[in-house]
Amino acid sequence: MKEKLLKNNTLIIFLLLLIGSSLVSDSFLSGNNLQNLLRQVAPIGLVSIGMFLVILTGGIDLSVGSILAFIGVAFAILSYEVYFAAAIAIVLLLGIGIGAISGYLVAYQRMAPFIATLALMTIVRGAGFLASKGAPISVGEHSAAIMYLGTGSIFGIPVSALLFFGLFIAVFVLLKYHVVGRHIIAIGSNEEAVRLSGISVERTKCLVYIISGFLTALAALMVVGRTGVGSPNIGIGMELDAIAAVVIGGTSLAGGRGSVFFTLLGVFILGMIGNIMNLLDVTAYLQQLIKGIIIILAVLFQKRSI
Amino acid sequence: MPMLKLRHIKKYFAGVKALEDVNLEVTSGEIHALLGENGAGKSTLMKVISGAHLADEGEIIFENKPLLKTSPSISKSLGISIIYQEFSLVEDLSVAENIYLGKGSSMKWLNWNHINKSAEVLLHSLGFQINVRQKVAKLSIAEQQIVEIAKALSSDVKLLILDEPSAVLGTAELAKLFVLLRSLRDRGVAIIYISHHLDELLELTDRITVLKDGRSVETVFTKDISKDDLVTLMIGRSISQMYPQKRYTALDGKQIQINNLQTVMSVEPISLILNKGEILGIGGLVGAGRTEILDSLFGNYNNRAEIIIDNKKMVLRHPKGMIEGGWGMVPEDRKRLGGILPMSIKENISLTNLGKISNRWGFINLRKEKEIVLQLIQKLQIKIGSMDDPLASLSGGNQQKVILAKWLNVAPQVLLVDEPTRGVDVGARAEIYTIIQELADQGVYILMVSSDMDELMGLSDRIVIVRKGQLIGELQKSDFSEEIILRMALGAN
Ligand SMILES: Nc1ncnc2c1ncn2[C@@H]1O[C@H](COP(=O)(O)OP(=O)(O)OP(=O)(O)O)[C@@H](O)[C@H]1O
Ligand SMILES: [Mg+2]
Numbered sequence: 001m002k003e004k005l006l007k008n009n010t011l012i013i014f015l016l017l018l019i020g021s022s023l024v025s026d027s028f029l030s031g032n033n034l035q036n037l038l039r040q041v042a043p044i045g046l047v048s049i050g051m052f053l054v055i056l057t058g059g060i061d062l063s064v065g066s067i068l069a070f071i072g073v074a075f076a077i078l079s080y081e082v083y084f085a086a087a088i089a090i091v092l093l094l095g096i097g098i099g100a101i102s103g104y105l106v107a108y109q110r111m112a113p114f115i116a117t118l119a120l121m122t123i124v125r126g127a128g129f130l131a132s133k134g135a136p137i138s139v140g141e142h143s144a145a146i147m148y149l150g151t152g153s154i155f156g157i158p159v160s161a162l163l164f165f166g167l168f169i170a171v172f173v174l175l176k177y178h179v180v181g182r183h184i185i186a187i188g189s190n191e192e193a194v195r196l197s198g199i200s201v202e203r204t205k206c207l208v209y210i211i212s213g214f215l216t217a218l219a220a221l222m223v224v225g226r227t228g229v230g231s232p233n234i235g236i237g238m239e240l241d242a243i244a245a246v247v248i249g250g251t252s253l254a255g256g257r258g259s260v261f262f263t264l265l266g267v268f269i270l271g272m273i274g275n276i277m278n279l280l281d282v283t284a285y286l287q288q289l290i291k292g293i294i295i296i297l298a299v300l301f302q303k304r305s306i
Numbered sequence: 307m308p309m310l311k312l313r314h315i316k317k318y319f320a321g322v323k324a325l326e327d328v329n330l331e332v333t334s335g336e337i338h339a340l341l342g343e344n345g346a347g348k349s350t351l352m353k354v355i356s357g358a359h360l361a362d363e364g365e366i367i368f369e370n371k372p373l374l375k376t377s378p379s380i381s382k383s384l385g386i387s388i389i390y391q392e393f394s395l396v397e398d399l400s401v402a403e404n405i406y407l408g409k410g411s412s413m414k415w416l417n418w419n420h421i422n423k424s425a426e427v428l429l430h431s432l433g434f435q436i437n438v439r440q441k442v443a444k445l446s447i448a449e450q451q452i453v454e455i456a457k458a459l460s461s462d463v464k465l466l467i468l469d470e471p472s473a474v475l476g477t478a479e480l481a482k483l484f485v486l487l488r489s490l491r492d493r494g495v496a497i498i499y500i501s502h503h504l505d506e507l508l509e510l511t512d513r514i515t516v517l518k519d520g521r522s523v524e525t526v527f528t529k530d531i532s533k534d535d536l537v538t539l540m541i542g543r544s545i546s547q548m549y550p551q552k553r554y555t556a557l558d559g560k561q562i563q564i565n566n567l568q569t570v571m572s573v574e575p576i577s578l579i580l581n582k583g584e585i586l587g588i589g590g591l592v593g594a595g596r597t598e599i600l601d602s603l604f605g606n607y608n609n610r611a612e613i614i615i616d617n618k619k620m621v622l623r624h625p626k627g628m629i630e631g632g633w634g635m636v637p638e639d640r641k642r643l644g645g646i647l648p649m650s651i652k653e654n655i656s657l658t659n660l661g662k663i664s665n666r667w668g669f670i671n672l673r674k675e676k677e678i679v680l681q682l683i684q685k686l687q688i689k690i691g692s693m694d695d696p697l698a699s700l701s702g703g704n705q706q707k708v709i710l711a712k713w714l715n716v717a718p719q720v721l722l723v724d725e726p727t728r729g730v731d732v733g734a735r736a737e738i739y740t741i742i743q744e745l746a747d748q749g750v751y752i753l754m755v756s757s758d759m760d761e762l763m764g765l766s767d768r769i770v771i772v773r774k775g776q777l778i779g780e781l782q783k784s785d786f787s788e789e790i791i792l793r794m795a796l797g798a799n
């Protein structure tokens with residue numbers, strides 16, 4: 001592990017950004033801003049972890065941004081119709097269901113992941129617009145707990161961030177200690193050999209899309225909790241941010257190789273870039289441009305070390 | 307004056323020794339064998355010559371000029387061609403494309419007719435027939451090996467290096483290869499030939515250099531040395547007995563009956579009987595459909611075969627179902643089907659057995675995993691640095707042992723093995739034979755495909771012969787003879 005840390009430049013990039021940010025802006029290290037940063041990072045972080053697992057198997061999930069919007073809308077609508085807990089349960093199941101469809105198409109119908117999830121991306125985005133008639137829906141009054149998830153904090157740490165860290169640890173443990181984690185990594189390297197070793201490649205592949213759908217639904221609840229509305233417009237391009245975080249974390253897009261810890265760092269690297277530019281009042285357009293350049297630099301830097 | 311001269315070559319991989327001190331001279335017009343145990347450093351040495359690896363220390367002198375910062379493209383332009391132990395063909399390209407990959411100016415338009423034609427001519431002149439428009443992914447390993455050879459010979463060669471070409475070739479192809487190599491030698495080409503089959507070296511080569519633990523121990527003239535002396539030079543002791551004592555007698559009479567088995571190659575369904583504790587060998591030419599039989603039996607080919615074990619019927623399902631039913635298969639194609647190269651040695655070995663070393667929530671007992679893997683590594687005497695190293699970092703023969711270990715790990719009731727000792731050195735081969743025999747003695751049903759005639763006759767209790775996907779004959783131990791087997795395999799009567 002120590003060797004890995006030294007060999008991988010993601011950590012260095014992370015530290016450089018951290019130090020650089022605190023130097024150029026006094027308010028960067030303020031408690032308020034750090035809380036803000038954690039809150040911004042938590043949802044995209046969850047989505048990135050799901051994306052990471054999918055990419056480990058050699059796949060890709062383009063539907064996450066659409067799922068995020070759709071689940072938000074669905075929750076907002078349901079918050080008027082059913083009990084709060086039921087609404088949560090239903091939307092999480094919806095996330096799982098959408099993931100299962102992608103997984104089914106990829107694993108059992110052998111569709112290319114790019115195509116299958118591209119189709120779902122469009123379908124689910126459309127469904128979100130249809131259900132909301134194109135306009136944001138504010139969440140019903142009694143959804144206090146969901147607000148707590150979005151805005152609350154324990155000992156100064158946002159609840160959403162705690163949940164994100166918890167799930168990060170869960171995935172870390174899954175990959176290191178669990179049979180399924182082993183299977184996920186193995187499949188990304190050599191699917192055929194895994195199949196001949198008596199492992200159900202289909203089931204494992206399907207599972208990673210389900211996990212991705214589930215984590216994205218959770219992320220959607222965080223976003224709704226923070227903003228108080230379910231909007232069909234959000235999450236556009238989010239899949240690309242998630243992929244970027246995974247790639248900055250040094251995971252091979254071909255599958256089989258990668259670390260969830262570095263994905264976490266990748267998420268924070270992207271998050272900090274956005275955060276510091278906001279603090280410095282960089283305009284949104286310029287932000288995009290700079291972000292793209294930094295992604296290229298990070299990955300180049302990364303390559304050198306492998 | 308030697309064409310190639312290596313002096314004090316040294317090469318380490320991240321602190322792991324591959325080569326310590328190697329001296330080697332190869333002259334034009336000779337076939338020079340390189341012999342050594344698995345992991346002795348043969349492949350690494352060849353890669354140093356071809357420029358795929360840079361030596362840490364030492365000199366390479368080729369045609370009186372030192373090769374300093376060499377690379378594969380430099381060595382190629384000098385007339386050094388190498389056929390690597392692990393293939394380097396592009397699977398999605400056709401045979402012809404592979405052969406002419408990287409040749410000719412990149413600015414010119416490709417003339418497909420011309421490329422296909424000359425590939426065909428080249429293969430034909432080497433004595434082989436392969437459809438050059440076919441994708442490499444569709445070829446058998448033997449055919450892939452032939453394409454590799456053709457590729458190496460498609461440009462002017464002064465020094466030709468072959469790293470275990472015979473491991474995947476059958477008798478017939480091997481004979482053709484020998485003819486080819488001898489004619490190249492007579493034209494003044496220098497050839498380095500690596501193989502673990504001593505008979506081949508004695509038959510083909512002029513001189514033999516023995517490598518041990520990264521050092522060149524000795525170079526001898528082939529005509530002056532006996533097989534036993536070679537073994538002693540190589541592993542430091544002699545092997546009194548290559549094949550284990552046979553104990554099999556069909557005592558308890560338990561059988562597996564296989565009826566109505568279809569394979570990709572079979573026109574008519576196949577029937578087979580396996581006896582408990584017996585090693586049944588499958589003989590035949592490369593491409594005769596032997597691997598396909600194992601493949602079908604392991605549930606890789608949709609069919610309506612009927613399997614009766616001890617009077618109980620079993621359905622043929624996918625590999626997962628077969629493994630749950632106590633079957634195991636060591637596949638022929640180590641790189642594509644056998645192992646997962648980027649994964650660690652440990653994870654490769656335990657992959658088939660995770661269910662047994664994890665609790666009911668699916669969490670793996672890492673300590674137990676380590677223990678079991680360590681035992682298997684010791685049992686098979688696999689030469690490794692750490693079990694956490696990737697499988698890819700092992701020498702070819704040691705990779706093969708890892709894959710065997712992976713299947714021993716499931717303690718199968720029926721074990722299908724396809725070329726079990728491909729690329730394994732003499733000493734280790736004897737150990738693997740002992741292990742397979744032990745399994746059989748413990749009552750495991752064993753079905754083995756082998757292109758190595760010695761191995762097939764030495765280890766099998768009974769042999770069936772396959773030609774064009776059909777079983778065409780059966781021999782009992784007392785009737786084994788190389789000639790009869792070959793004749794049946796060829797279809798001559
Ligand atoms: N890329 C690599 N990284 C780390 N270690 C390596 C690498 N390549 C080879 N080695 C190590 O160098 C040693 C020599 O390996 P090499 O492949 O040259 O053996 P070999 O004589 O060709 O064996 P075999 O007969 O099994 O093919 C082995 O211990 C092997 O583990
Ligand atoms: Mg080798």
